[in-house]
Amino acid sequence: MTAAVAARRPVWSRPYLLVGILAAWIALWIAFRGQATLPLDGAELTPLHARIGEAADVVDNNRDSNPIFLYFFNYVRLFIDEFVTFVQALISRPSFGRPVPVVGWLGVVGLAAAVALLYGNLRVALLTVAGFVSFGLLGLWEESMDTLALTLAAVLLSLAAGIPLGIWAGLNDRFDRLVTPVLDFMQTMPTFVYLAPLTLVFLIGPASATVATMIYAIPPAIRITSHAIRQVPKETVEAGASLGSTPWQLLAKVRLPLAKRTIVVGVNQTIMAALSMVTIAALIDAPGLGKTVLKALETLDVGTSFNAGLAIVIMAIVLDRVTSAAGRRVEDARRAGRAHRPLRRRIQVGAVLAVAAVLVYLSHVYVWAAEFPGEADVGSFVRKGADAASQWAQTNLFATTNGLKNLITYGLLNPFEAVLTDSPWWLVLAVVTATALVVAGVRVAAVCAVCVALLVALGLWQDSMVTLAATLVATVLVMALGIVIGVWIGRDDRADRVIRPVLDAGQTMPAFVYLVPILGLFGATRFTAIIAAVVYAAPVAIKLVADGIRGVSTAAVEAATAAGSSTWQIISRVQVPMARGAVTLAAGQGLCYVLAMVVVGGLVGAGALGYDVVSGFSQLQLRGKGLAAGLAIVVLGTMLAAITKALQRRGVRKSPVTGV
C-alpha cells in the first residue's frame, strides 16, 4: 500500500518545491521587510470604504421608493417581522394589551414537556421541565423565551422551505447539482459576515436576525432531506413503481416514510444551527440570551456572560435531546407495532394534552403562573461563582495559562503574523500563488491570485493578514489535536466510547458560548480567540480523522501486522496514509470552523477583520469599512476553501500528516 503511494509521487517531489518556496519567502522577507505592507489605522477609511458607506446610505434613503424594496424585500420583512412578533407574543413578550405574554411560564413548561413526552419519552420530558425551570431560576426567563421564539420561528420557516427543496433535490439530479455549490457556499461563509448586508436589506430587527438564521439553518435541512430521499433503497422504489404507483403515491407511501428517520436528523441539525445563529444574531440586535452574553462580553463581565451562556447550553441540550429522542421514536414506534394499540395511545395523548391545556389556561389567567417567581435567584449565585472562579483561575493558574499563552503567542502566532504582515503584499501574492500552483494546480492558483489581489483592493490588507495568521495557527493546532486524538480514538474503542459523546456535545453547543469560559481563563487577547477557535473546530476534525482511521480496511491493517510492523509503523505507514482523504477533509472543515470563530473572536480582543465588522455594526461612519471587512472574510474563506478542496480532490498528502 505505502509502496504504491510512494511510487505515484514524482522524483522532484512537491515537498522540495514547497521548502524552496518557503526559503525564498524568508529570504525576500528579510530583504524587503516592512515595505509595501499597506497599513491602515483603526478609524482610517480608504476611498473604497467611503464609497461603500455612501452606497449603503443610498440604500437606506431609497428603501421606501425603490420597487425591489417596495414590492419584495419590504414585504418579506413585514411578513417575517409579523410572524416572529406573533411567536414572541405567545411566549415571551407582553401582548394584546396584557402585561404578560399569552402563555406564561407554567404553560410553556407544560407545553414543552407535552411535546417532549409525545414525540420523545418520559426521560426527555423530565429533562425538558428541569431545563425550562432552570431558565427561570437563572433569572433569564424572558431572554430565554425570546431566544426560543426566534429559534422556533426561524426553524419553522427553514423547514417549510428546506424540506420541500430537499425532496426536490433528492428526486432531481440536476437540481441537486445546482443547489449543492450554493449550500456549500452558505455553509463555508462565516456566519458573521452576512449580518451587516442583511441589515441593509431588512433593517435591524427580527427579520434580519431570522433571515440570517435561516441562511445558516436551511442547508442542513435541504442536504439531509435530499440524502434521506436518495438513500431509500432503489429496489423498494422500483417495487412501488412496478405495481403502478403514481409519482405522488411513490413519494407519500414509499419515499417519505422510508426517509422519515433521517429527515428527523435533519430537523435536529436545523434546530441546533438555528439556536447557534440566533445567539450570534445578537450582534444585529436580536433579543434574547445572545444579547445578554454579548453585552457582558463587551464589558468583560465574565459572571453575567457565564450565567447566560449556561442558559444557552441548557437550551441546546434540551432541544437536542428532545429531537434526538423523537428520531429514535420514529424507529421504535414501528418496531413496537404501534398499530396494535391505537386506543391506549389515543388515551395517553388525550391525557397529556389535557394537562398541558390546563397549565396553559392557568398561566394565561393567573399572574403567579404567568411570571416566573423572582425569589429563587440562582442567577446571582452563578454570576458570583463564575466571577470568583475566573478571578481565582486568572491569579492561581496564571503560571500555566500564561505559559501556554506565551508558548503559542511567541512560538507560533508572532512568527506567522510577522512574516505575513511584514511581507510586502506582492511577495505574499507571489508566495500564495506559487504554493497553490504546486499543491493544487493552475486553476486554483489563479483563484488564489485573484483573492489576494481582492484583499489588497479592499484596503484591509494588514487586518486580513493578521486574521489569516490567527486562522493558520489555530488550524495547525486543530490538526495536531485532530490527528493525535483522532488516531487514538480511531484505534481504541474504549477511548472512543468515552470521548465521542464529549465531542458530540461540543458540536451541538452554539459557537458563542465557547468564548465565555476561555475569556474567563485567558482574559481578552488575540490568544483567547485562537483557543476558542481551536475548541470550536477540534471536535469536527477529531471525528473526521477518527472515522477515517476506522475506515481503513482491517485487511490492510492485518496484513501489515502479519508482516511484523510495530504499532507505530502501522499508524504512520498504513493507517494515516490510507486515511489521508479523511485527514485533508478534516483540515478543510477545520479551517472553515476556525475562520468562523477567529472573526467572532474580534469581540474579545482578537482585533483585525472581526473587529472591523463589529465596529461597522456599532459606528455608522465605519459601516463601509465593516462591509468591506465582511467581504475580505469571504475572500479569505473562498481562497482557503479552494486550496483545501483541491487538496481533497487530488488526495495529496498534507504536511501535518508526515509531521505526526
Place this chain on the structure above:
Amino acid sequence: MTATSPAELPKALTEAEESVTLDVRGLWKVFGPRADRVAGTPLAELSRAELRERTGCVAAVRDVSFAVRRGEVFVVMGLSGSGKSTLVRCLTRLVEPTAGEVLLDGVDIRKAGDKQLRELRRHRFAMVFQHFGLLPHRRVLDNIAYGLEIQGQKKDSRYARAGEMLDLVGLTGYGESYPDQLSGGMQQRVGLARALAVDPEVLFFDEPFSALDPLIRRDMQNEVIRLHHEVGKTMIFITHDLSEALKLGDRILVMRDGEIVQIGTPDEVVGAPADDYVREFVRDVSRSQVLTLRWIMRPPGDGDALDGPELGPDVVIKDAVRTVLHADRPVRVVADGELLGVVSSAEILEVIAD
C-alpha cells in the same frame, strides 16, 4: 423442467403462434450520454468494450429478441453484468428502453403513455425483487395489499385478498408482523404474495432467491414450481444460477455482454451449447440429470438385438440408468410406435462418467 409432461409439449408448440404473450423485438438499452445514437447505426456493430471506449456509453442490452408463450416459465441467465436486470426492467419500463419493441398481446408497451403504463403495471405485470423491496414501516398484510391500495380498492376487499395471498404463500398468521421480524425466505414470500395479489398476467422475477441460503433457496424454488402449477402465470425469471435455471425453466435464454448467446430448452442448452461461453457455464452440470435419451441414442446397428425394453425419447437419462444397465440388450427408444434409436450401457456410462 423435464417434469412438464412430454405429451403437452408438442401441443404447445403447434399453438405457439397465437399463444405468445410477450414478444420482444430488437430491444436495446444503452446507458450514457446521447444513448439514442447507437442502435441502428454503425456504432451498433461495436462490442460493448469498444463502444464504451469510443462513446462512453454502456450497451446493457443489445438487440435482444425473443417470444414468451402464455403460461411458460422463461428463464434469463447470464453472468453478473450481462444485462439481465436491465432487460427485465425494460420489459416493464422501469428502465426506459432505447430502441426496439415490447409487445404484450400484440400491443407495444413502449407506446403507452404514463397513465396507460400505470394501468398495465397495476393489472397485468408484477415483479419480485432480489432484495425483496418491502416497505419496512408497513405490516406484512399492508405490504401485500399495497398494489390494491394504490388502485384505490376498499380496505375490506383488499385485506380479504391479501389474506388469501398470505395463505397461498404459506405465511398464515404472519399478517400483523413487520418485514424485519421475518427471515429472508419469509420476506421473499411476502414479495411473492404482493406480486400475486394484483392477479397479474405476467410475473417478473429478478434473481429473487440469490440473497437466500441454499436450503431456503431450494424451498422457494419448489414454491415457485407449486405456484406455477396452481396459478399458471407466465413467468420471466432472472437468475445467474444454472441449476435454478434448469430446474425452473421451460426455456432458457443465455446472455453475455447484453446479447443473446442461446435460447433453448434446458436439455438443448446442456446438450448443445451454442458456444464456449455456454459450454463453460454448463460444464459442471450432471448431464445425466438433464439430458434425455434423445440426446444419446444411436441408430440401431447390425449386431443390436431389437427386443430389449422400450422407453420414450424424453425420459431423463438418470431415470433410465437402471433399466439400461440391467437389460442384457440395448434399450429401444420408441415414440408413437416408431423406433427412433437404441441406447446401451456404453452410452449411459459415457454420460455418467463426465
